[in-house]
């Protein structure tokens with residue numbers, strides 16, 4: 001049975017596709033991996049289209065449970081990249097997800113969606129007791145003096161169902177370059193982005 005990892009947030013532009021595509025490359029080395037692009041924008045799907053070494057990516061934003069029924073036996077890892085809003089696909093995905101990763105930026109304006117997700121998840125945990133929810137701060141300022149991250153940590157600590165990752169993904173050009181070049185930061189020259197992503201992998205696997 002596949003381990004199902006969903007990358008979601010009700011906000012757009014927080015790095016869901018960045019994390020999903022990088023995870024797809026990382027997990028491909030560990031087992032049979034399927035990336036499900038559940039966003040009508042099809043960013044992950046297009047990212048794969050331009051790759052030389054293709055990954056198994058399907059586009060599916062309706063009837064996710066039906067689509068994935070047979071796939072869970074075929075793959076070791078299934079990644080689901082969702083749209084940045086509440087959707088039928090989001091609710092369906094939550095029922096079968098083992099690990100939910102919520103990327104967020106550190107500003108209060110981005111964090112203010114978390115109470116709503118927390119409420120929504122309380123109902124999901126009743127049916128899906130295995131669900132583990134991680135938050136990763138993404139696009140964080142590289143300035144070590146910025147207090148934003150500490151503020152975010154304090155805010156998130158009020159929600160015990162969320163496990164905040166120690167790893168912080170900073171705002172780094174390599175993440176932007178990788179996605180534009182249809183690559184993962186793991187396939188590019190050594191960089192801080194690569195180190196951070198590897199650190200995150202250890203925490204979530």
Ligand SMILES: Nc1ncnc2c1ncn2[C@@H]1O[C@H](COP(=O)(O)OP(=O)(O)OP(=O)(O)O)[C@@H](O)[C@H]1O
Nearest residue numbers: 012013014015016017018084139170171172175176
């Ligand atoms: N750590 C990072 N450092 C620098 N740029 C980043 C980082 N993470 C994401 N980005 C950039 O931010 C933008 C949005 O990222 P991405 O498309 O992954 O977000 P998303 O949550 O999938 O957005 P959407 O809700 O539109 O699907 C992209 O330009 C991406 O390259």
Ligand SMILES: [Mg+2]
Nearest residue numbers: 016017039043
């Ligand atoms: Mg996206």
